[in-house]
Amino acid sequence: MAGISITLPDGSRRSLPHGATAGDLAAQIGPGLSKAALVAEVDGEEVDLSAPLSEGQQVSIITADSDAGLTVLRHSTAHVLAQAVLDLYPGATYAVGPPIQDGFYYDFDLPDGATISEDALEAIEARMREIVAADQPFERHEVSVADGLELFADHPYKREIIETVAMAATPEDQQAADEMAAEVAGDGQISYYRNSDAFIDMCRGPHVPSTGRLGHFKLMSVAGAYWRHDAGRPSLQRVYGTAWATGKDLASHLHRLAEAEKRDHRRLARELDLLSWPAELGPGLAVWHPKGAAVRRVIEDYSRRRHDEGGYELVFTPHIARSELWETSGHLDFYRESMYPPMELDGGAYHPKPMNCPFHVLIYKSSLRSYRDLPIRMFELGTVYRYELSGAVHGLMRSRGFTQDDSHIFATPEQAPAEIASLVAFVLSVLRAFGFDSFDARLATRPPDKSIGGDAEWEMATEALQGALEAAGLEYELDEGGGAFYGPKIDVDVRDAIGRSWQLSTIQVDFQLPERFDLEYAGADGGRHRPVMIHRALMGSIERFFGVLIEHYGGAFPAWLAPVQAVILPVAASHCHYAAEVEARLSRDGFRVQVVDAQEPLGRRIRAAKLQKLPYVLVVGDDDAAHRTVGVNARGGDGDERGVPLEDFALRLARDVDDHR
């Protein structure tokens, strides 16, 4: 009897009877794999386990251990969510439900504008568990476009997807169609999955064999979302969920979320008295309390010092400027909706600045520059104001007023590559100083449609950025066409202590502003030439950087950053005098220390200090006063050290600060 022969990922071959499916193959390989198998990859394409195999194919069985398997699992769970919602809300219709990071969502439109409340999630989840318990098969079917339209006659969003995919006429349609194809099928056929008499969903697939394979999920939240991202289209009810391969993975994900919530900088900002957002100021505007300001000062001082050492010159510029400046710079053209409106006075219109660049350009233009002067590196902690959508502001991470650690480098085209190369190293060095050691970078290249500058310039700049990334040994993603219209850029994200990614740094080459402001330098040939301008924000904004630092450290700042480095606790009132002496001694070296007098029991004061997450609690009593020592209780240490000579502690703290611990 003739069979077929297929190849496994390890290169080995297997024979199977005609008509055998990927599921049969998994079963032949072993019962463990058969049980774990979710879908298969056949000649590079993911298919259902029920798909028949044919001669000569490359087949690998995908389980939930892989990202691909997990994605399928989440996608299938989204289908179960849709089934449950359509079941529980008669008349509801569904839009799209893709897998996303950590889980999935599904968008619904409920009859009469009804909404799904968070309280309803429990009931939906319960229905989902029934569907899982019923172990319904995901059966794949394919029909023609016409039949598909009929099948989904009651579901306008699905019909729209079919129509968009099937009838893409213009390139715009084609783009929309490509996006939606992920939800459907291809090749003139509409694929859908049926997992009970009552429920079908259009989908390209593949899916797990049956709902019984799912189960480690949890519905998380409800939100509004527009159909096809368009504010003019209906607003849908989006239900978010998380799904994992095992209960253990799910539990650890939920644990991570709980940890992240504990680290939320808005919560810690209040608990540690760092800053607040008075409603009186308006959204996205914070006031820095003394303790937050103390940390900010360390951050800024460090930044200034590094820039001094790096050959930058510090500048200051005002917060508002005439609208003419913003016309010249082009901001009023392409950035107006993010700018605060003008203040009219003295016959002029003044806008708060959304960026510092034009000011630095004017400093450059204040005199004729020679090639001998270049590169000129200007640095400013420049506060800018941007009108962010009210729904977009988020603590320190997204605010309406913030201070950029902003640099603009003016260089000859020949100097630009070396400048860029040193910039990447500079950026990483400063970020590392703040305890970040894991980075993700993106190189964004020339947009295909419209951009300014010559091909040679773009190529030079892009190569320089790329070379800089490689020289720094930084892995990066290529964002083809993702650059600004005025130049290519590198964005650097840092990973924090619990693995989350934050965009901080950006290095952008700009061919535009030098043109717009007609910047020149006198070259060695005596002729006038156009300099290249490089924008660079390293921390991005001091506010966001501080927010990321708070969450990275969970509020437990290393000694060099901590707003209070040590609190000094006299055991009893009789030790207050010595405590003051210790305070004076440590303050003399510039340390940030505080005495808390003995009006409350020692244990209570220790607890209060610990809750403030201070690096050191120093306890001083009779023995210490007699021998000029301190009792040292270090954060994270096991227990306390008694009788530490005061001078030794001062040295230890100094070392911590030097080493950025």
Place this chain on the structure above:
RNA sequence: GCCCGAGUAGCUCAGUCGGCAGAGCAGCUGUCUUGUAAACAGCCGGUCGCAGGUUCGAUUCCUGUCUCGGGCUCCA
């Protein structure tokens, strides 16, 4: 800006099916004088986010509005 949800003491949160507003922590005062994560007692503390409406009466119901949270969009 849009969708959903929430605003009660400085903080975390109860509560009022429309009828004098509650706790813990924090703060203050007193007692205690303390050696490594919460001493004891008492006190203060609220236009129940704001403005209208309905009602004999609104913190509670309705409308509007502001702020916050989760999303969409956008971004440092």
